[in-house]
Amino acid sequence: MTRSNMINPIDADLVPAVATPCFVVMEDRVLHNLAVTAQACGGVERLMPHVKTHRAAWLVSLLLAHGVLAFKASTLAEVEMVLSAGGTRVTWAFPTVNPQNIGRFIELARAFPEAELTGLIDSREGLDVWTRLLEGASPSIRLRVDLDPGMGRTGVAMDEAALELARGVARLGRLAGWHVYDGHIRGAYDERKAEVEKLAGTLEVLQSHLREEGIDVDVVGACSYTFDLWPRSVMRYVSPGTWVYSNAQHLRELSHHKWVAAGFVLTTVVSTRNGTSTLDAGSKAISPDKPLRQRFEGAGEIVMMNEEHTVIRSDALHTGDRLLLVPEHTCTTAYLYSNALVRSLDGHWEYRDQLGNERSVVALTR
The missing domain is CATH 3.20.20.10 (Alanine racemase)
Structure with missing residues (x-):
């Protein structure tokens, strides 16, 4: 069993057709955590x-x-x-x-x-x-x-x-x-x-x-x-x-807490060749603050990552496939998005706002 298969796998087909890369959150998993x-x-x-x-x-x-x-x-x-x-x-x-x-x-x-x-x-x-x-x-x-x-x-x-x-x-x-x-x-x-x-x-x-x-x-x-x-x-x-979304690192190292992945990056395979697949999620979609080969789980070995793409080693994927990746560091990955696609407790999907990389106080009046 590969490491990626051990990190709370979720079927990307459960997520509706949306633009990628996209930050995805499962509300029921947050409440479990x-x-x-x-x-x-x-x-x-x-x-x-x-x-x-x-x-x-x-x-x-x-x-x-x-x-x-x-x-x-x-x-x-x-x-x-x-x-x-x-x-x-x-x-x-x-x-x-x-x-x-x-x-x-x-x-x-x-x-x-x-x-x-x-x-x-x-x-x-x-x-x-x-x-x-x-x-x-x-x-x-x-x-x-x-x-x-x-x-x-x-x-x-x-x-x-x-x-x-x-x-x-x-x-x-x-x-x-x-x-x-x-x-x-x-x-x-x-x-x-x-x-x-x-x-x-x-x-x-x-x-x-x-x-x-x-x-x-x-x-x-x-x-x-x-x-x-x-x-x-x-x-x-x-x-x-970090327990709110958890991440790949804590799922491995703190497995006794029974946390599950609740925050993901949804990505699309945009190209395949010679035993590799190229994803449309790069360092602007998944935090690059960890060593290259440890930046996410849920796909094959990371070969390279640039701003908009990541190349992984895999001969099992096809162009057009979608994957839900579990970031190694979900906190700094969530920071890259101003909204998240959330599966609510009743099973509906909706976009919800978050601060993303906003650091200033917007308003001081109520």
């Missing part, structure tokens, strides 16, 4: 899904309707998308020091006064900017201290420096707690579990120091490889995101 993810972490109320993985307002509404209470976002456009879709608890997981970006976040709090918006800081400089701009701002805006658990991207060291930042935010009356993204943790289950236990111990030391000072806060964090390993007593909210 929600159910098994919620079970794995101990309850849907514990989930704070990261919307960067889909950037679709209709999915925010769907998750709200099925018990999800809070969301995490990377960009201001994503924050506004969640708020416009009815979300009332959003964490902006981006510890910026840019006054213009922070100012727009504060404007969103003013436009959506019933929502609780939370930003991140990981430096004294960031705290100074937020302190200045938050004067007179909505009390619904809170801050989390972003901790670096070893990933080396953002976050303050998990030591006295973190406590000093937390105390500074507490003096503002806006401390929500900690944020811990451990996306660097990989490997076998026992290895991941040991890493999480070590981090949980360090985090508990920080928490105990704050509690001794009368400061009681919670924690948001984790990733797809660790969300089920963090005890609820240490981390209140977990934020895996």
Whole structure:
């Protein structure tokens, strides 16, 4: 059995005749993934899904309707998308020091006064900017201290420096707690579990120091490889995101979660020759941020990819055939499309809008 045959095969003939390449989503599969993810972490109320993985307002509404209470976002456009879709608890997981970006976040709090918006800081400089701009701002805006658990991207060291930042935010009356993204943790289950236990111990030391000072806060964090390993007593909210659509990588490496592929790229075979087939989906249709031969499953070995075409090794396909490909990285593939062809729960097909590569806040009025 080839690797591509192991990745939740779906018959492309189930999809209506549409222009290709096209991003395709199966709503029933999204809800399956929600159910098994919620079970794995101990309850849907514990989930704070990261919307960067889909950037679709209709999915925010769907998750709200099925018990999800809070969301995490990377960009201001994503924050506004969640708020416009009815979300009332959003964490902006981006510890910026840019006054213009922070100012727009504060404007969103003013436009959506019933929502609780939370930003991140990981430096004294960031705290100074937020302190200045938050004067007179909505009390619904809170801050989390972003901790670096070893990933080396953002976050303050998990030591006295973190406590000093937390105390500074507490003096503002806006401390929500900690944020811990451990996306660097990989490997076998026992290895991941040991890493999480070590981090949980360090985090508990920080928490105990704050509690001794009368400061009681919670924690948001984790990733797809660790969300089920963090005890609820240490981390209140977990934020895996890729589970919504899943992807080829996680279907292989995290098969115990029973996720299924829910987001695909529909492509057409436009040419065949000498044991190869050419697809009309290239790097502008499937994210090229993985090594060439690992960019998708659902077809033969990838020989080459350019902007509009991919050549695969296959002598079983015919010109005109259609394929549903499972991206290796669905998050950055969804980002390439401003809409998706969705099979709804009742079996109907319809196009639904998503942010695609939109990064700016479109409107601040309601």
